[in-house]
Amino acid sequence: MSQLQVHIVTPEGVRFAQDAEMVTLPGVEGEMGVFANHEPLITRIVPGELVLQTGEERKVLAVGEGFVRISADRVVLLCDMALYEEEIEEAKVAEAVERAQQALRQKELGEEEQAATAALLARSLAQLKVKRRRRPA
Known part of the structure; x- marks a missing residue:
């Protein structure tokens, strides 16, 4: 191929x-x-x-x-x-997801902070998806 x-x-x-x-x-x-x-x-x-x-x-x-x-x-x-x-530390990433979700729910962020937090959340969720992909349901 x-x-x-x-x-x-x-x-x-x-x-x-x-x-x-x-x-x-x-x-x-x-x-x-x-x-x-x-x-x-x-x-x-x-x-x-x-x-x-x-x-x-x-x-x-x-x-x-x-x-x-x-x-x-x-x-x-x-x-x-x-x-x-193997580079992803699941516990740290899960904590980052929780903090980002809390910050976005509080709606006290400015536009730039909100965009940066949403981007961090998206990257963190991608890491969790990769880390957890091989686990049985």
């Missing part, structure tokens, strides 16, 4: 630079699967789960907001967060 060169870049640096057969992204209009020979595309991504598939190997990351540029043989993702499941 054809390979894609995949690069995931955050403000901290390159988080992933490797080939993959398929990438599943949390696009602004829903989940999007990308294979080699994809039509060129630039789009926004939202906080969520990113899956990299190579043969039997599957890597899952929680990603934040950003942009992705897709071409026939390359996927370049620029985002504000990219964490592997």
Whole structure:
């Protein structure tokens, strides 16, 4: 199967630079699967789960907001967060979710604080989704 060169870049640096057969992204209009020979595309991504598939190997990351540029043989993702499941501290993230939800419910935040808190909440929920994805219901 054809390979894609995949690069995931955050403000901290390159988080992933490797080939993959398929990438599943949390696009602004829903989940999007990308294979080699994809039509060129630039789009926004939202906080969520990113899956990299190579043969039997599957890597899952929680990603934040950003942009992705897709071409026939390359996927370049620029985002504000990219964490592997093992990097996520579930208890700390769950606390951050609770604090953000409380702050948003109180409605005492200014517009900028409200937007920043909502963005933090979205990134935290993406992390919890990735961390909890393999647990039985």
